[in-house]
Amino acid sequence: MKLLTFAIPCYNSEQYMEKCIHSLLPGGEDVEILIVDDGSKDRTAEIADEYEKKYPGIVRAIHQENGGHGEAVNAGIRNATGLYFKVVDSDDWVDPGAYTQVLSKLKELSGGQRTLDMFIANYVYEKTGTRHKKVMRYSALPKDTLFTWNDTGHFRKGQYILMHSVIYRTKLLRECGLELPKHTFYVDNIYVYKPLPNVRTMYYMDVDFYRYYIGREDQSVNERVMISRIDQQIRVNKIMIDEFDLWRISNRRLRRYMFNYLEIITVISTIMLIRSGTQENLERKRELWRYIKEKDIRLFHHLRAGIMGNAMNLPGKGGRKISVAAYKLSQKVVGFN
Secondary structure (H helix, E strand, O other), rough: EEEEEEEEEEOOOOOHHHHHHHHHHHHHHHEEEEEEEEEEOHHHHHHHHHHHOOOOOOEEEEEEEOHHHHHHHHHHHOOOEEEEEEEEEOOEEEEEEHHHHHHHHHHHHHOOOOOEEEEEEEEEEEEEOOOOOOOEEOOOOOOOOOOOOOOOOOOOOOOOOOOOEEEEEHHHHHHOOOOOOOOOOOHHHHHHHHOOOOOOOOOEEEEEEEEEOOOOOOOOOOOOHHHHHHHHHHHHHHHHHHHHHHHHHHHHHHOOOOOOOHHHHHHHHHHHHHHOHHHHHHHHHHHHHHHHHHHHHHHHHHHHHHHHHHHOOHHHHHHHHHHHHHHHHHHHHHHHO
């Protein structure tokens, strides 16, 4: 069994995928790199096959009909042989020094008496045109020790565990029944959110491991692109609302974290609908909040009672100013281009 499986979802990624692949190759025989060609129309499939041929036993090319980012991740999970699993998007990469430390620690923890469910490290916003790179760290988490939800502190607003920062135990992803929807963007939020109640043990290493590139005009976190795909953001939001009765989550700290995570996703949906400026999307905003109310009246009041919920639903000029403040918070989470 490999120690760590990387899945690289690729769609027309010929221009940047090799930088991503090369950053992962130093893992050697400890890792497997699954390049998932999601029905690309450029040289992505050819490049994937070349790397599989050049690095047998380490790189595998998986070819499938186009199913979107989520289906590419699903393919990675289905085909993974590693004890642990991580998604690295094809325009991102990992830091070489941090990579060595992460692999060493995973190897050490894999031989321990307690099973590790989730490994967390920092990620860096590699945003085009910025001199100082923003690093997402996790002050709420104990460092360099195996811990549980009971050991976590208070997560600040904007401080969320995202796909970029997390490595899951592969078997846990399968056991929790994770299946991401096809042809839908922003499913990385479901990927992180759904397994959380199955996570018993965690480890946080304060190293800047994942480099999250932001700068392409066609990137999914480009604000203009997000607004054009708002129906998919809303779909993900509703799937997360439907997934759990959060009031039944027994661990108080886990429950609070999941409430906060659902809150920021709802804020992002709402602020994108507001910023689109169309009457149609303002009605979609009202419909989203009606959906929450009809699904779970307690959840509705909980979200509305929070500062973010209030900010998203205040009328007039003052309300819009507060909405802008909420937007700036959501920028920190998503890293809008």
